Amino acid sequence: MRQYRTLVRREFSGYFLSLNGYIVLAAVLLLLGGSFILMLVNGRGMAFNAPLTEVFYKTAFFWMIVLLASPVITMRLFAQEKFSGTFEALMTTPVSDLQVVLAKFTAALLFYVVIWLPMLVCLQIVHRYTQPGEPFEWWPTASTFLGVLLIGCLYVAMGCLASALTRSQIIAATIGFALGTSLFILGFLTYGITAGSGWLTRVAPYISVIEHMQDFARGVVDTRRIVFYLSGTVFFLFLTLKVVESRRWK
Amino acid sequence: MMNRGPIIEVQHLTKRYGHHAAVDDVSFTVERGEIVGLLGPNGAGKSTIMRILACYLPATSGAARVAGLDVFRDADGVRRRIAYMPENNPLHPDMRVREYLKFRARLKGLSTVASRERVDVVTEECGLTDVSRKIIGTLSKGYRQRVGLADALVHEPELIILDEPTIGLDPRQIRAVRQLVKNLGQRHTVLVSSHILPEIEMTCERVLILRAGKILAADSTANLQQRMTGHGQVLAEIAAPAPDVRACFEALPAVEHCEVASGDGAFCSCVLTARPGVDLRPVVFDAALAHGWALRELTRTRHSLEDIFMQITRTDREEEETP
Numbered sequence: 397m398r399q400y401r402t403l404v405r406r407e408f409s410g411y412f413l414s415l416n417g418y419i420v421l422a423a424v425l426l427l428l429g430g431s432f433i434l435m436l437v438n439g440r441g442m443a444f445n446a447p448l449t450e451v452f453y454k455t456a457f458f459w460m461i462v463l464l465a466s467p468v469i470t471m472r473l474f475a476q477e478k479f480s481g482t483f484e485a486l487m488t489t490p491v492s493d494l495q496v497v498l499a500k501f502t503a504a505l506l507f508y509v510v511i512w513l514p515m516l517v518c519l520q521i522v523h524r525y526t527q528p529g530e531p532f533e534w535w536p537t538a539s540t541f542l543g544v545l546l547i548g549c550l551y552v553a554m555g556c557l558a559s560a561l562t563r564s565q566i567i568a569a570t571i572g573f574a575l576g577t578s579l580f581i582l583g584f585l586t587y588g589i590t591a592g593s594g595w596l597t598r599v600a601p602y603i604s605v606i607e608h609m610q611d612f613a614r615g616v617v618d619t620r621r622i623v624f625y626l627s628g629t630v631f632f633l634f635l636t637l638k639v640v641e642s643r644r645w646k
Numbered sequence: 647m648m649n650r651g652p653i654i655e656v657q658h659l660t661k662r663y664g665h666h667a668a669v670d671d672v673s674f675t676v677e678r679g680e681i682v683g684l685l686g687p688n689g690a691g692k693s694t695i696m697r698i699l700a701c702y703l704p705a706t707s708g709a710a711r712v713a714g715l716d717v718f719r720d721a722d723g724v725r726r727r728i729a730y731m732p733e734n735n736p737l738h739p740d741m742r743v744r745e746y747l748k749f750r751a752r753l754k755g756l757s758t759v760a761s762r763e764r765v766d767v768v769t770e771e772c773g774l775t776d777v778s779r780k781i782i783g784t785l786s787k788g789y790r791q792r793v794g795l796a797d798a799l800v801h802e803p804e805l806i807i808l809d810e811p812t813i814g815l816d817p818r819q820i821r822a823v824r825q826l827v828k829n830l831g832q833r834h835t836v837l838v839s840s841h842i843l844p845e846i847e848m849t850c851e852r853v854l855i856l857r858a859g860k861i862l863a864a865d866s867t868a869n870l871q872q873r874m875t876g877h878g879q880v881l882a883e884i885a886a887p888a889p890d891v892r893a894c895f896e897a898l899p900a901v902e903h904c905e906v907a908s909g910d911g912a913f914c915s916c917v918l919t920a921r922p923g924v925d926l927r928p929v930v931f932d933a934a935l936a937h938g939w940a941l942r943e944l945t946r947t948r949h950s951l952e953d954i955f956m957q958i959t960r961t962d963r964e965e966e967e968t969p
Contacts, residue, residue: 402752406738413740481736485797488700488732489753490725644704 399491400499407473407503417507420468424461424511431457432518447536448522450613452515459606461511462547463580467572469507470555473500474640475568493640501556501633508548512541536615543612546625547605551576553632560639580605651714653678653805653835654699659708661694661859668694670859671708676852678804681831683846683867684839686856692839693733695856696809699837700730713804726755729798733809735791739783743774743793746782747800754801761800768796772826788819795826799834806830808838812845824849879947880918880926885940888914894933900924913942 411417434455435448452458477483486496516537523532551572558572559565583604585596601607608621654676661669669691676682684692697703698710701721710717712724738746744765751761769778772792777785782793791811798806811827812820827849830836840846846853847867855863863870884891888908895904895918903919920926927944934941 398757399753399755402749406741406749410738410740480739481732481734482738484697484702484732485730485736486753488702488725488728488730489750490722490755491753492722643702 399489400495403491403496403499404502404506407500408506410472410503411469411507416472420465420507421511424465425514427457427461428514428518431455431461432521435518435522447533447613447615448519449533449536449540449615450610452519453540453609453613459580462544462551463573463576465511466508466548466551466576467555467558467569469511470504470552470559470572471565471569472559473504473556474559475562475565478563479565493637497556497560497633497637497640501552501636504552504555505545505548508552509545512544512548533615536613539612539615539617542617543609543621546612546622547609549629550579550625550632553629553636554579556636557632557639560636579603583607652676653713654837655709655711656695656699657709659695659698659710660706661691661698661703662706667859669698669705672856672859672861673708674854674861674864676835676837678835679831680852681827681836681838681850683850683853684837684856685841685843685846685853686839687841689858690841690856691859692841692856693809694859696730696807696837696839699724700728700807701725702730726801727803728805728807729801729803730807731794731798731809731811734813735794735811737782737790737793737797740781742779742781743785744769744778746793747796750797751800756801764800764802768799771799772796786819788815788822791815791819791823792826795823795830799830803834805835805837808836810839810841812840812842820845880920880930881943881945881947882916882918882930882934883909883913883942884916884934885912885942886914886937890937891916891939894937895930898929898933900926900929912940915943 411420431452434457435451438451438455474483477486487493519537520532554575555568555572558570558575559568561571562568582600583606585600586604586607602620602624608618608624611618611621652675654674656675657673659669659672660667672691672695684695686692694703698705699712699717701717701724704718713727715723715727717724738749741749747765747768748761751764752758756764769775772795774789774792774796777789782790785793795808795811798808808827812823815823824845827836827838831849831851838846838849850867852866853864853870854861888906891914892904892906895901895906895916900921901918902921905917907915909915916930918926918930925946927946930944931941
C-alpha cells in the first residue's frame with residue numbers, strides 16, 4: 397500500500413513537473429471554453445428546456461476532450477519509462493506489477509478529473525447570470541461528472557494498455573486514440589441500424605458511448621452503464637497487467 | 647543475517663532469445679563481502695546475467711539464488727535484499743535529488759522516518775549534499791552517477807549490482823566513482839560489470855570473463871595476472887650494435903624469443919620473452935656486464951588484465967574477422 401501511494405504521488409506530480417501536463421490543461425481549457433461559447437451562442441439568449449449539462453455535452457468540443465485528452469494523458473505512463481530505462485529501475489524494486497499498473501492508472505485518472513474541473517466553473521457562471529433564484533442543478537451536474545468519470549476510467553485504461561505496448565509515446569498516443577475513437581464510432585451504429593432486430597441492433601445501445609453520456613447528462617444513472625464502464629476498465633487494466641508481466645514470458 | 651552462505655549462487659544458467667543464447671550454461675558463486683567484476687565485450691551477456699539476478703528477466707533454464715532465495719520464486723524477497731543500477735543509470739530528470747532518493751526509498755519499502763534518515767546518510771556518503779535541492783536533469787553526468795549509487799545504497803542492500811557504472815564519465819569522474827565502489831565493498835557485496843579492463847582490475851578482487859554467454863575464466867585478479875607473468879617479457883636498452891646483441895641473446899637458453907631494434911644513438915632496444923618460470927632480468931644484466939655494454943633500461947612488463955582479456959577472447963575476434 398505504501399508503495400502504491402508513493403507511486404501514485406510520483407506519477408501524479410509528474411504531470412505538473414513537466415510541461416506536458418500544463419499543455420494538456422491549457423488545451424482542455426481552450427476546448428472547454430469553445431464548448432462554453434458554443435453553448436451560449438446556440439442558446440441565443442433564449443430559455444431552453446433541457447438541463448444545462450445536456451446542452452454542454454452536445455457540443456463537439458466535449459468529445460474532443462474525451463477522445464484527445466485521455467491518450468495524451470496516458471501516453472507517457474509506461475512508454476516514457478521504458479524509453480528512458482527507468483522502468484527497469486522501477487521493476488527491480490520490491491513493487492508488484494499490479495501495484496505499478498494500478499498506481500499509474502490512478503494517477504492518470506486523477507489528472508483526467510482535474511482537467512474536467514473547469515467545466516464546473518462554466519456551469520456555475522451560466523447559473524449565476526441566468527434566472528436568478530433558481531437552484532443550481534446539482535443532480536444532472538453530479539451525474540454528468542459521474543459519466544465523465546466512468547468514460548474516463550475506460551479511456552484511461554485503454555491508454556494504459558496502449559502505453560504498456562510500446563516504448564514510443566507517439567505510438568502509445570496513436571494506439572490509445574485509435575482504441576478510443578473506435579469505441580466512439582461504434583456508438584454511431586445505434587443511429588445507423590434502426591430497422592430489423594438482429595443482434596447488432598440489440599447490442600449497439602450497450603456500447604454507444606454517446607447514448608450513455610446523453611443519459612448521464614440528463615441526470616439518468618443506469619446501473620447497466622456503470623457495469624459496462626467498470627468491467628471495461630477492469631478488462632483493459634487486466635490486459636495492461638498481462639503486457640507488463642509478459643517480459644517474463646519471453 | 648540468518649543466511650551466511652554465498653550471496654549469489656548461479657547454476658547452469660541459460661537465457662535464450664529465440665535460438666540465440668545470450669547466456670549459455672553459466673555457473674558461478676559470489677561470497678559475501680567480495681567485489682566481483684563481470685568482464686566481457688559488448689553483447690557477452692553481462693547485462694542479461696545482472697537482469698536475471700535483479701529479477702527483471704527470468705532465465706530460460708538453470709537456477710539463480712541470491713541470499714539463498716530463488717530469483718524466480720522469491721522475487722520480492724530478492725529485490726528487498728539487492729540494489730540494481732541498470733546500464734546508463736536511468737533517473738527521473740524532472741525530480742529533485744532529495745525528492746528522488748526519498749521516492750526510491752519509499753518504493754523500496756522504507757517508512758517515512760526511516761527513508762528520511764537513510765536519505766540523509768546516503769546524500770552525505772555519496773557527496774550529494776551540495777546538490778540535494780537541484781533538479782536531476784540539470785546535474786552533470788558524474789553527479790547523476792552518484793545519485794544512482796545513493797539510490798542503490800538507500801535501503802542498505804546486502805548485494806549491489808552495478809551495470810557499467812562508469813560508462814560515459816570523464817577520467818576524474820571515473821576515478822571518483824571507482825573510489826565509491828571500492829568503499830562500498832567494505833560493507834556490501836558488489837557485482838560490477840564493465841568492458842573497460844583497468845576498471846575491473848582496479849576495483850575488483852575477482853573477475854569473471856565472459857564471451858558469447860559463456861564464462862571463459864574466473865579467478866582472482868592477482869591469479870590471472872600471475873598466470874600471464876609466467877611468460878613475462880623484459881624490456882632492455884643496451885648500448886651496443888643491434889646484431890651483436892641479437893646474437894648474444896639468441897644464444898641464451900633462458901630466452902625463448904627476442905626482438906632487437908636499433909633505437910636512438912648508440913642504444914638499441916630489445917624485447918625479450920622468457921621461457922616459463924624464468925626471470926630474465928638478472929640474465930640480461932649478467933650478459934651486459936660480461937660484454938661490457940652499458941645498460942639504460944631493464945623492466946619486466948606486467949601483463950595487465952587487458953592482455954589476458956585479449957588473449958582469452960582472441961579466437962572470437964579472429965572468427966569474426968575471417969568472413
